[in-house]
Amino acid sequence: MVMLGEFQTGQRLAEEQIAEQLEVSRTPVREAFVRLHADRLLSRFSDGGYFVAEIDLIDLRDLYELRLALELQGINRAREFGIDHDRAALLALRKEWQAVQKSPPEPDGSFIELDESFHVALLRASGNLALVEVLESVNVRIRPVRTYDFLSEDRIVTSTAEHLGIVEALLDHQIPLAADRLREHIGASLEVVEERAAEAMRRRALRSRITREV
Known part of the structure; x- marks a missing residue:
């Protein structure tokens, strides 16, 4: 609901x-607030209450x-x-994501954890x-908006296939090809995230305007 812009900023x-x-x-709702706050999708008032955080696209x-x-x-x-x-490590990563490809998870923001684990493991394999x-610290900062990337089944299917394509290229020692595939993969993710985050911001702005008019 937060990611779809159903609440005003x-x-x-x-x-x-x-x-x-x-x-x-109220217990699972309270737990969800804590988790969303940890992911920087929510911020806290001084009295402990939560509110929807703004997105900084720049x-x-x-x-x-x-x-x-x-x-x-x-x-x-x-x-x-x-x-x-x-x-x-690359062979283990390929095996893991072949299993994901055979049985993809439901599309929701929780896929971000699995996706992050892939990229961290891939980088760790470089030695x-x-x-x-540094990547793990960056992941923490972009996680709040990266969750927008995995709200549809097609994005999970596509991302999984792209992960496997990157690993296959590395296993074949095709370094330039792996780099190109990674560049395309991350670029596509940014495009989707920006579009969906911007749409959520528009919805929040519209809800805010309607509330003021009422």
Whole structure:
């Protein structure tokens, strides 16, 4: 509901009202607030209440640029420094995502965790753990909006296939091809995220205007 723009930016979320609407107790709603706050989709008032956080699309583009640079460096290490990727790790990653491809999860924001694990594992296979640490910090900052990427079945199917394509290229020692596929993959993700985040922002603005007029 937050990601689809069903609440206004800055709107205090009423725990009891949402629990009644979803026909659940207040406990899972409270737990959802905590999780959404950790993912930076919600912010907190000084009295402890929660409200919908604003999306910064300019900051998002900058962070995606940094993310791409980090991951490309991981792939290109094998070409620039003659360092091979951890083949056992790549084989394990391929096996894991072949299983995901056979039985894809339901489309929702939780797929972000599985997606992040792929990119971290891929970078770790390059052997540079310092790059991995920086990527993990970037992931935390872009996670709130990256969840918009996985709200439809086609995005999960497409992303899974792209993951496998990147790994296959690395296993075949086709470093330039792997880099190209990664660049296209992250670029497509940014395009989808920006479009859906912008749409959510438009919905929130419209709801806010309607509320003021009423």
